[in-house]
Amino acid sequence: MAITTTVIGSYPKPPDEGRAFVVRQTLHKLERKEATEEDLRGAQDDLARSIVGEQEVAGIDIVTDGHARWDDILTPFARHITGFEIGGLLRWFDNNVYYRRPVCVGDLEWGGPSSVDAWRFAHSVALKPVKAVLPGPITFARLSVDEHYGTHEEFVLAIARVLAQEAFELEAAGARYLQIDEPALLDAPEDLVLAKKALEIITGELKPSATEVTLATYFGDAKRLGEEIYDLPADVFGFDLVAGPENRAIVDALPGGKKVQAGLVDARNTKLEDKDDLARDIVTLAERFGADRVRVAPSSGLEFLPREKARAKLLHLAQAARRAETNGG
């Protein structure tokens, strides 16, 4: 019985200690006009390739490109959406990481694909399936400023329509795994009905059962959403079991036919989890739901860790999953 391992999305960009940090150097050179956009793309291609490779070597079954070309999950999209401008720096949830807040100043319109080329590249260098990642419309809206629509609902639905186009293009390019990230929904239970409407706009663009949709939450627990989170249109539900231990009760209520993406290793602290503890945890989940309904993952994107630590965490996760397969589950 196989247990699928996956990641949430981001991965550290710095190389291992002592190696040249080419992407960073190229960005500096680009600022001084000593490098071209072409040089940057090349450096980012190399980074994405190495990130995909590291995940595969560690034993991850569904990989991402590590968001190798992104600073966060909003701005790469906001930059391609007509109607958005990029604003000042704000803290990314409770992390010592900052993102630039998108500001909506006009009607939002899809201005061409934001993430399709990056997905295609990762797919071309990967042996394993590559998951495409989109920011969820609630999170997008809540972390942006709306100076145009006036109501939260209109703003969210406008974002959803644009993301729906992106999702359609990703599927057309061949993506079979699509993850929609909604960390901000955890603190916005009042948005649950709106989230359903918005996510249906996105998933409505996808061919029935061609693409598996994961709804990912992280950095906290879904206690305030409760089991109603399962009303949202997704095949897989992702929870952070490190920052939100109370998610275990919600995972326990996973409806039949749905899968869980359990964030088991701490993506925000260097302390390495014990493999036996992890394996036991995975066996418990597999016994409860059946191994085919369990995905195991880090608690969130891994870019909060130094590169070596991120890799070590993935290795532990994958080894624990293999150990769980032999020991039961």
Place this chain on the structure above:
Amino acid sequence: MQRQTEGERFMTANAMQGPGLWTTSVGSFPKPDYIKKARSRFARKEISREELLDLERQATKEWIEFQDSIDIDLAVDGEMYRGDMVAFFAEELPGLEIGGLVRSYGNRYYRKPIATGPVGRDHAVTVDWWRYAQSLTDKPVKGMLTGPYTICDWSFNEHYSTRRDLVLDLAKVIRDEALDLERAGAKFIQIDEPAASTRMDELDLVIESMAVVTEPLSAHTITHICYGDFHNAYPKMLDIPVDQIDLEFANSDYSLLEEFSDHPFTKYIGFGVVDVHSHHEETVEEIAEGIRRGLKHIPADRIFVDPDCGLKTRTVEEAKTKLTNIKKAVDVVRAEL
């Protein structure tokens, strides 16, 4: 002896003249190219620590001279010797180790420390630098420390079973450092807590740990807080036991001032009037208008005017222009008082 009130401590510091709107800086200044080069050469072991120190002293002297030249009221040493505000302390404190690179924003990365054992302190970390900077000017120089909550929040923790345990151990370390600064003569001590507004459910821990640091001090104490959930942190942040809170206003178009209408700001304020993450050079009039907006809520003799945050991410020229314009704007508004 009963602890003095904030006003008494301010009077004891007795350094500020005039009607208020004193000018200062949050802490860091950009490093001139020769420091950046020297730091990488030091990292590659091509120059000695002493050679690097000499250059850092030279750069510190240049920044003190610049602040004197535009008549800044409360000087800072500019932190030429720091990589970043947490790693600098982590390098010197037993129990903390320097970890690998992680991203802060955009193309900016820092080495995030790891608590690997019980945190302690076996020597003063900032006192020599403070003494040196103060020897160069007649203006008071701030003692600059990073707060215990922020050091914890910006470090990995592999040793302590709870964050609170780590924060409270760090608080004792920072308190001892502050006491050494005070013994050396510092009248203004800033304990930066930029992470304080990160988690509302931990604001009590910020308050508890800051009390450990400031309780024995007679200096005027300041904390700098940035990039957070102000609307939820205010007015509770006024319970942080310091005399002055330094906040960024320019970056959010002075929106925090709206909060002050409902809940008056009761401490001395560090009033940030230029955005430190933007190449945009705020004009004297723009800054003056910002100060006037502040004056509607806080009296001049409770206001220190400064940039939103440390200026280290700007170029030397941008930083100097921003500081010069702040000083000019203050002169304009002071004349209107």
